[in-house]
Each structure stands twice: as structure tokens, then as C-alpha cells.
Amino acid sequence: MKSKIISPLPGKTNSHLQAGAPPCRIALLGCGAVSELYHAPALRQLEAEGAAVVAAVFDPDAERAAKLCRQFPNAVCHRDESFLEKAPLDLAIVASPVSFHEAHAIRALEAGIAVLCEKPLAATTAAGDRMIAAALKHQRILAVGLLRRFYSNVQFTRQVIQNKTWGPVVSFSIQEGGPFDWPARSDSFFRKATAGGGVLLDLGVHVLDLAVHWFGEPLGLSYADDAMGGLEATCRIELSYPAGFKGTVHLSRDWKTSNLYVIKFERGTLKLRAGEAERVELELNDSSFVLESSLKNRTGPDSPAGAVSPASTFPQAFLAQLRDLIFAVRKAGRPTVPAEEGIRSLRLIERCYQNRTLMEMPWLTPEERRSALLPAAGGVR
Amino acid sequence: MKWAVLGASGFVGSRFVEKLHLTGEASVRPIVRNFSSLARLARFDLDWRVTAVSDAPKLTGALEGCDVLLHSIVGDEPVILGSIPPVYEAAHRAGIRRIVYLSSSAVHGLAPPPSTTEETPLSDRQPFAYNNAKVRAEKLWAKVRATGNVEVVGLRPSIVFGPRSRWCSDLALEALAGTAYLLRGGNGICNTIYIDNLLQAIILAARAPEVDGHYFLVRDRETITWKDFYGPILGACGANAGDVHQVEAPEFRRSLKDRLAGLRGSPLLQMIKPLFPTAAIRVGKAALEALEALPAPSEPSPWPRDEKPRPRLTAEMAALQQCDWRMPCAKAEKLLNYKPETSFSEGMERSIGWLKFAGYPVKIGG
Numbered sequence: 001m002k003s004k005i006i007s008p009l010p011g012k013t014n015s016h017l018q019a020g021a022p023p024c025r026i027a028l029l030g031c032g033a034v035s036e037l038y039h040a041p042a043l044r045q046l047e048a049e050g051a052a053v054v055a056a057v058f059d060p061d062a063e064r065a066a067k068l069c070r071q072f073p074n075a076v077c078h079r080d081e082s083f084l085e086k087a088p089l090d091l092a093i094v095a096s097p098v099s100f101h102e103a104h105a106i107r108a109l110e111a112g113i114a115v116l117c118e119k120p121l122a123a124t125t126a127a128g129d130r131m132i133a134a135a136l137k138h139q140r141i142l143a144v145g146l147l148r149r150f151y152s153n154v155q156f157t158r159q160v161i162q163n164k165t166w167g168p169v170v171s172f173s174i175q176e177g178g179p180f181d182w183p184a185r186s187d188s189f190f191r192k193a194t195a196g197g198g199v200l201l202d203l204g205v206h207v208l209d210l211a212v213h214w215f216g217e218p219l220g221l222s223y224a225d226d227a228m229g230g231l232e233a234t235c236r237i238e239l240s241y242p243a244g245f246k247g248t249v250h251l252s253r254d255w256k257t258s259n260l261y262v263i264k265f266e267r268g269t270l271k272l273r274a275g276e277a278e279r280v281e282l283e284l285n286d287s288s289f290v291l292e293s294s295l296k297n298r299t300g301p302d303s304p305a306g307a308v309s310p311a312s313t314f315p316q317a318f319l320a321q322l323r324d325l326i327f328a329v330r331k332a333g334r335p336t337v338p339a340e341e342g343i344r345s346l347r348l349i350e351r352c353y354q355n356r357t358l359m360e361m362p363w364l365t366p367e368e369r370r371s372a373l374l375p376a377a378g379g380v381r
Numbered sequence: 382m383k384w385a386v387l388g389a390s391g392f393v394g395s396r397f398v399e400k401l402h403l404t405g406e407a408s409v410r411p412i413v414r415n416f417s418s419l420a421r422l423a424r425f426d427l428d429w430r431v432t433a434v435s436d437a438p439k440l441t442g443a444l445e446g447c448d449v450l451l452h453s454i455v456g457d458e459p460v461i462l463g464s465i466p467p468v469y470e471a472a473h474r475a476g477i478r479r480i481v482y483l484s485s486s487a488v489h490g491l492a493p494p495p496s497t498t499e500e501t502p503l504s505d506r507q508p509f510a511y512n513n514a515k516v517r518a519e520k521l522w523a524k525v526r527a528t529g530n531v532e533v534v535g536l537r538p539s540i541v542f543g544p545r546s547r548w549c550s551d552l553a554l555e556a557l558a559g560t561a562y563l564l565r566g567g568n569g570i571c572n573t574i575y576i577d578n579l580l581q582a583i584i585l586a587a588r589a590p591e592v593d594g595h596y597f598l599v600r601d602r603e604t605i606t607w608k609d610f611y612g613p614i615l616g617a618c619g620a621n622a623g624d625v626h627q628v629e630a631p632e633f634r635r636s637l638k639d640r641l642a643g644l645r646g647s648p649l650l651q652m653i654k655p656l657f658p659t660a661a662i663r664v665g666k667a668a669l670e671a672l673e674a675l676p677a678p679s680e681p682s683p684w685p686r687d688e689k690p691r692p693r694l695t696a697e698m699a700a701l702q703q704c705d706w707r708m709p710c711a712k713a714e715k716l717l718n719y720k721p722e723t724s725f726s727e728g729m730e731r732s733i734g735w736l737k738f739a740g741y742p743v744k745i746g747g
Contacts, residue, residue, distance in 0.1 A: 175740050179420070180417050180418075180419075180420035180421075181417055182417060183417065184415075184416035184417050184419075185416065186416060187416050187419055187423075187429075187431065189416070189419075189420075189423075190416070190419040190420065190422075190423035191423075192426075198423070198424075199420075226424055227424050228402075228403070228424050228425050229424075229425050229426040230422075230423045230424045230425045230426050230427070231423045231424065232424065233420050233421050233423070233424050234738070234739070250740045252739070252740065253420045253421075254420060254421045254545075254739075255545065255550075255739045255740075257739075257740045258740065359738065360734075360738065361734075361735075361738060362730070362731050362733075362734025362735065362737070362738065363396075363543065363544040363731040363732070363734060363735050363738075364399075364403070365404075365577075367403075367404055368399075368400065368403040368404060371403040371404065371405070372403055
């Protein structure tokens with residue numbers, strides 16, 4: 001089969017956004033760590049480019065909202081969500097705790113505002129389905145913040161899988177995670193009622209999104225984690241696919257993993273390191289060398305050798321995600337990761353939780369293990 | 382009995398919480414310093430508290446209703462010493478009966494002379510900053526003990542291994558990378574204690590009568606050499622003791638950075654610090670930090686190309702592997718009725734099981 005060059009994601013730069021068009025009016029809902037560390041600097045950049053203007057910032061914690069608000073000269077600080085019905089807005093970024101995603105997103109959609117919802121879309125697929133239904137009903141965009149889809153090495157991996165560049169996939173193994181170091185501002189991450197899940201939902205939503213994006217829906221799965229009445233810190237998933245290959249996923253927020261994605265093809269092995277957006281490592285079966293490289297964008301399918309531009313780094317990917325949304329809002333088009341796409345990993349996560357077993361923890365004494373298996377301790381979810 | 386655990390997200394603290402919670406032997410309240418530290422503990426539905434030890438009212442509130450406190454806070458000297466007075470005061474206010482403090486056999490040095498016991502005088506002029514910090518911490522506990530009613534009992538383990546122990550994980554990584562090494566054929570004494578044996582000693586230390594102010598050396602019941610300790614983990618990683626680098630102990634010279642670290646924590650400096658204006662301290666601190674940030678000595682010549690992975694010897698490891706003294710635990714046996722329940726081999730088997738759980742490419746029974 002002849003390989004074809006699959007165009008990378010739009011990778012919209014500011015020039016793709018209509019010159020002279022009024023800036024996209026954005027509301028930021030939730031002023032936690034993700035807003036402070038990522039959305040705020042990205043939005044400042046887009047404001048400087050004239051592509052966006054942050055018009056509203058919302059958080060029930062007035063101090064946090066004010067702190068973020070100060071970064072945006074045109075933003076008005078809000079402590080309740082009623083501003084969504086009153087302020088003229090084009091896009092709402094929902095970065096509140098996951099238990100509020102549904103309420104905040106639907107309220108914005110009902111007010112006629114497009115929504116970029118931080119991952120996970122919702123704590124349950126039922127909630128996600130209601131959000132999608134609201135988007136359809138009100139004919140507004142609902143996208144999910146699955147940022148990694150904008151990484152160049154993620155797009156490259158999809159291309160080589162689809163093109164069977166080194167033959168079909170033989171197997172894959174993914175390890176990702178390490179001691180939890182996100183600057184959490186409350187224990188909502190660690191309470192079942194507010195978080196909805198542990199490392200599988202938090203980190204797994206990214207990882208399983210890539211698994212679905214690359215390999216499609218698995219046929220079978222087995223899942224085990226270490227939750228004993230609370231939320232899992234480590235989990236292991238074994239997946240099997242209609243094409244006959246298998247894969248494993250090991251996630252942890254307890255102990256450092258290899259943070260490595262290894263995909264074996266018939267004629268080679270591709271490795272990606274978690275957290276790197278543009279680097280790849282390639283081993284071809286018929287070569288004794290290993291290629292470690294960073295990806296660049298070809299300027300066009302027929303471009304001469306050397307006509308390349310830097311591929312997305314993490315900040316670039318974050319900006320690309322927002323530009324993609326602004327572009328879709330202006331053109332009433334489809335964003336790269338609409339909710340219908342983003343909910344696929346959530347469905348897989350629910351399948352995992354439905355099939356949950358307790359991980360083998362060989363250091364527990366028999367008495368401890370018996371206790372861990374009791375339903376009251378979370379032995380059965 | 383209700384336990385409060387300070388340092389509950391660490392290696393010892395988290396296993397202690399896990400064990401007490403699962404066995405129901407006692408109720409337990411983990412206390413951590415920030416929300417991010419809850420990830421491991423949140424596997425259980427627990428009544429945790431999040432507070433800095435410097436927040437006296439919050440810490441007192443976190444300790445209220447508990448009978449005993451395990452102090453297993455880890456860190457550098459300022460962290461270790463800085464935690465002691467506020468913790469003691471909060472424990473006193475909260476009505477804690479006894480504090481079990483996790484000290485270290487390092488107070489006696491990493492290769493203590495034969496005949497060392499708990500009664501051997503301690504020195505805080507050792508070559509390693511950590512050892513001195515632990516010696517000073519014991520002195521500080523004695524000092525604060527005089528200010529309140531809360532009893533303090535200390536334990537001095539040495540090589541604590543088990544699930545989530547750096548001894549196991551680092552060795553596995555070194556074995557996999559081909560950089561593991563043994564000094565003197567690995568025949569030095571490795572004073573191991575499997576984590577569950579340490580937890581057993583902690584519980585006994587909380588219960589035993591008339592041990593206020595005492596410190597106890599604790600270890601496994603077997604005599605273990607470094608070769609014995611390395612063997613099972615090397616095997617699980619597909620190597621064996623013959624594959625590791627056999628090295629001689631080089632002469633370690635303390636770097637400027639190490640010396641500065643020692644100077645910074647020295648009692649003399651801490652004592653005279655209040656005599657200086659804040660601005661002068663700030664300038665001095667900045668100068669020390671700038672010195673510490675000095676680049677490492679230049680790289681070796683690029684011409685000889687080293688194809689083989691080489692071990693990276695540390696002064697601490699070199700000292701530990703030259704230990705000839707099996708720490709006694711007669712005092713713990715007598716006053717705490719300490720009889721380690723888990724054998725070394727069982728502890729090692731569980732530790733390797735944890736390595737596999739954590740994603741290390743090890744083979745059980747390898």
C-alpha cells in the first residue's frame with residue numbers, strides 16, 4: 001500500500017485567524033492551577049496578538065478570581081455564573097473542578113456561548129452525553145481540552161500507524177506518571193465525591209484518548225487498580241484489538257514510571273516520552289542504530305528538502321488548541337477535538353471502572369489483603 | 382488507640398497508615414503538609430488533615446482526639462529541626478500522650494565502631510550533614526521534652542527497606558543500567574530492617590511502659606551483608622552478584638557545597654544568627670546560594686570514549702558498605718519486647734513484588 005502524507009492538524013497560526021476580525025471574547029471559568037499555569041499565559045499571548053480578549057473571569061473564590069483578573073485589562077471578575085447570560089461572549093473555557101463541568105458548560109451553551117471544557121469532559125459519560133446534547137440543541141461548539149492531540153509527535157504517530165509505514169502494529173506498552181506534583185489548591189482531587197476517579201480519570205483521560213486516537217476502540221480489556229475505599233493511585237490496563245494486537249497501560253501518581261510510550265510495529269519500534277511534544281525515538285528492526293530526533297513541519301507535501309518549520313512544543317500546542325477553537329467559533333466549523341471525540345476515552349474509562357479488580361499488592365499481608373478486598377474498603381467498586 | 386502520623390505521605394508514614402487502616406489495629410489520622418501529598422493516601426477513605434507544622438492552631442486541631450503521634454517527617458536539617466518545637470507544643474496542647482520519633486542509626490555514623498550501642502555518646506561533627514541533623518534532632522527533642530507532658534520515644538533504624546524504599550528502587554535502576562556496585566565484595570554488614578518490622582517497633586514503642594526519653598536501635602533478626610541485600614534484587618533484574626562492579630572505596634573529599642551545607646545547619650551559625658541584621662543575613666544567604674550554585678568541575682576529556690556504564694560511588698554508600706558492626710537490638714527486645722515478625726527473605730520477596738507492581742521490569746523468583 002502506498003503511503004500518503006496525512007496533513008497535520010491545522011496548526012493554526014495567527015495568520016489563519018481572520019485579520020481585522022474582532023477578537024474572540026472569552027470567559028475563563030475556574031481559577032485553579034490549570035488556569036493560572038497554562039490558560040492565563042496562553043490567553044495573554046492571544047490578547048497580544050489581537051486574536052482574543054478575556055472579558056470575564058469566574059471563580060467562587062474571590063481572591064483567586066481577582067488574582068487572575070488582574071492579568072487581563074478588559075476582564076470583569078465574577079463570583080457567580082449568572083454573567084454568562086448577560087455578558088456578550090463568544091467562548092467559555094471551563095476549567096472548574098470536574099464536578100462542575102456539566103453545569104458550567106451547559107449554562108454557557110444555553111446562553112449561546114461556545115465551550116472549551118478542560119479534560120475530562122465530565123466525571124461520567126452520562127454527564128458528558130447531556131453536555132453533548134445541550135451543544136447540539138443550542139447549535140454551539142463543545143470541545144474538550146485534550147491538548148496532546150496538538151503535539152506533533154502524537155500526530156506523527158497516528159500518521160505512521162495509519163500508513164503502516166513500518167508495517168502493522170504488533171503491540172504497545174505505555175507507562176506514564178510519577179509522584180503527584182500538580183499544585184492542587186484543595187483536596188477535591190482526592191475526594192471521590194468531587195474527583196470522580198483517581199489516576200485513571202485524571203491522567204488516563206489523556207493517555208486513553210491517545211490510545212483511542214491511534215489504535216481505535218479495543219475489543220477486550222482487563223483493568224486493575226489499588227483503590228481501597230478511596231481513589232486509585234496506580235492502575236494497569238490490558239487491551240486487545242480487533243486486528244489481533246495487544247497493549248498495556250500502566251499509570252501512577254504514586255511512583256515514578258518510565259514515562260515511555262513504546263509502539264512495536266512489524267518492522268520497527270517507535271518510542272515517545274511522556275511530556276515531550278515533538279521528540280521521537282525510532283528503532284528499525286533491520287538497523288543497529290537508534291534514531292532520536294525532534295519533528296519539524298514540512299511546509300507542504302511537495303516542499304523542497306530543508307523547507308521546514310519548528311513543530312509544536314508544549315506551549316505551542318496549548319496555543320494551537322485555543323487558536324483552533326477561535327477559528328472554529330469564527331467559521332462555525334468543527335474543532336479538532338469536539339466533545340463527541342473527547343468522550344470516547346471517557347467511555348473507555350467507564351469500561352475500566354466497570355471491570356475493576358484489585359491490583360496484586362504483594363507487600364500486603366494476607367490479613368491486609370482480605371480487608372482490602374472487602375466491599376466496604378472499595379474492593380468492588 | 383488513635384494515631385496521628387506526621388510525614389504520612391512518605392515511605393514509612395504511608396505504609397504505617399496503610400497497615401493500621403487495613404488491619405484495624407488502631408485508628409489513624411494522616412497529616413500532610415500540602416494537598417498534593419494526598420495522592421497515595423487517598424487510596425483509602427481517611428480522615429486526613431493538611432497543615433504546615435508552623436501553623437500552630439491548625440496543627441493542634443489536627444492532633445486533637447489522637448493519643449499517640451508518629452513523627453516521620455523527612456527533610457534536611459532545617460526541616461527536621463524546625464518541626465520539633467512546634468510539633469511538641471501542638472502535641473502538648475492537643476493532649477497527645479506520647480510521640481514516637483523516627484530517628485536513625487546514622488546518629489552513630491554510617492559505619493559505627495564495634496561495640497556501638499544506644500548508650501554510645503553521639504557526635505554532631507560527623508562528615509555527613511544528615512547524621513549531624515539527626516543527632517541535633519535527638520538533642521532538641523530532649524530539650525522540648527522538658528517543657529511539657531508529652532513523652533518522647535525514639536527509634537534508630539538503619540537500612541529500612543520495603544515497598545517504596547529508595548534502597549530497593551535505586552538498586553533496581555542501577556542493576557538495570559549496569560551501574561550497581563559493591564565494595565569489599567559486599568561483605569560489609571547491611572543493618573536492614575524490613576518496613577513492617579519497623580512498624581511493629583513503632584507500635585511497641587507507643588505501648589511500652591517507662592520508656593520515655595529512650596532511643597532504640599532496631600533491625601531484622603538475621604545478619605545481612607550487602608551482598609545478601611543486593612542478591613535478590615539483582616536476580617529479579619536479570620543480573621547476579623557477579624555482574625556488579627566490584628570497587629574499592631575511593632578517598633572522598635568533601636565538596637565546597639557539602640561544607641557549606643554543613644555550615645548552614647551548624648548550631649553555632651544558628652546561635653549567632655539573631656545577632657545579625659536581617660539584611661546582612663539575606664546577603665550572606667544569597668552569597669552562600671551563589672557559591673552553592675557554582676558549576677561542577679569541568680567534564681573529563683572527550684577523547685577516551687567510555688562504552689560501558691560506570692557506577693557512581695557516593696561517600697555515604699561507601700561508608701555504609703564498609704560497616705562491620707551488626708547493630709544490637711537487645712534494648713528493644715528487652716524494653717519493647719521487640720521480636721521482628723517478618724523474615725528478611727519474606728521482606729525482600731514483598732519488596733520485589735512491589736517493584737513489579739510499580740512497573741519495574743523485574744521477574745519474580747528471578
